[in-house]
Amino acid sequence: MNSVRLLIWVGVLLLLMSGPVTWAQTVDIVGVVSDSVTAAPVENATVIILETDDTVHTDVLGVYTFYDMTPGIYTLLIGGDNYAPRMITGVNTGLSCCNGIRGNANNDVADHVNVSDVTYLVSYLFGIPSGPAPVCTEEGNANGDVGESINVSDVTYLVSYLFGIPSGPAPPACQ
Numbered sequence: 001m002n003s004v005r006l007l008i009w010v011g012v013l014l015l016l017m018s019g020p021v022t023w024a025q026t027v028d029i030v031g032v033v034s035d036s037v038t039a040a041p042v043e044n045a046t047v048i049i050l051e052t053d054d055t056v057h058t059d060v061l062g063v064y065t066f067y068d069m070t071p072g073i074y075t076l077l078i079g080g081d082n083y084a085p086r087m088i089t090g091v092n093t094g095l096s097c098c099n100g101i102r103g104n105a106n107n108d109v110a111d112h113v114n115v116s117d118v119t120y121l122v123s124y125l126f127g128i129p130s131g132p133a134p135v136c137t138e139e140g141n142a143n144g145d146v147g148e149s150i151n152v153s154d155v156t157y158l159v160s161y162l163f164g165i166p167s168g169p170a171p172p173a174c175q
Contacts, residue, residue: 026068026069026070026071027068027069027071027093028065028066028067028068028069029049029065029066029069029074029091029093030063030064030065030066031047031063031064031076032058032061032062032063032064033045033047033058033062033064033078033080034062035083040062041058041060041061041062041063042058042062042080042083043058043059043060043061043062044057044058044080044081045057045058045062045064045078045079045080045083046077046078046079046080047064047066047076047077047078048076048077048078049066049069049074049075049076050074050075050076050077051072051074051075052069052074052135054066054069058080069093070097070107070135070136071093071097072093072097072135072136073091073093074091074093075087075088075089075091076088076091097135097136097138097139098136098138098139098174098175099111099139099174100173100174101113101170101171101172101173101174102138102139102141102142102143102144102171102172102173102174103117103139103142103158103161103171104117104136104139105117105120105121105124105134105139105140105142105150105154105158106119106120106134107134107135107136107139113142113158113161113162113171114162115162117142117158118155118158118159118162120134121134121140121142121150121154121155121158122155124140124150125150125151125152125155133150134150137150138174138175139174140154141154142154142155142157142158142161142171143157143171143172144171144172157171158171
């Protein structure tokens with residue numbers, strides 16, 4: 001069984017859709033799937049971004065495109081008829097998904113840090129069933145602790161920042 005590979009020269013192309021870096025920036029992730037033995041393009045291969053469950057199929061030239069993706073680091077799962085699945089890890093768009101300061105856990109487009117972010121994190125951490133994980137781990141890690149973990153300390157940090165008297169410190173800037 002042949003393995004599927006991504007052509008190195010194409011790899012993952014990032015096409016910045018909004019010009020200069022802004023808070024609303026998205027990227028397209030584009031690549032080519034080819035046969036590892038013949039280098040022929042693989043038509044109709046399935047390409048999945050595991051973190052988002054977005055799925056596309058390659059065209060006749062083996063090209064796939066994910067449009068308007070949030071910048072971040074992704075894992076792709078690629079497979080097709082008569083091809084063993086292949087996982088590509090660490091696909092980095094080269095941009096942080098975090099904008100301004102941390103804390104926009106619900107990823108609202110206005111990039112506001114408010115009580116809805118606290119509610120989102122509480123649902124994610126303690127909901128039964130659990131709410132969705134923050135799209136951007138760096139935003140959910142409101143206190144900026146090492147390892148980018150999201151836990152109850154991020155909830156208490158945001159509560160202190162939003163409602164403390166006096167107000168707690170603002171979340172740290174994105175890296």
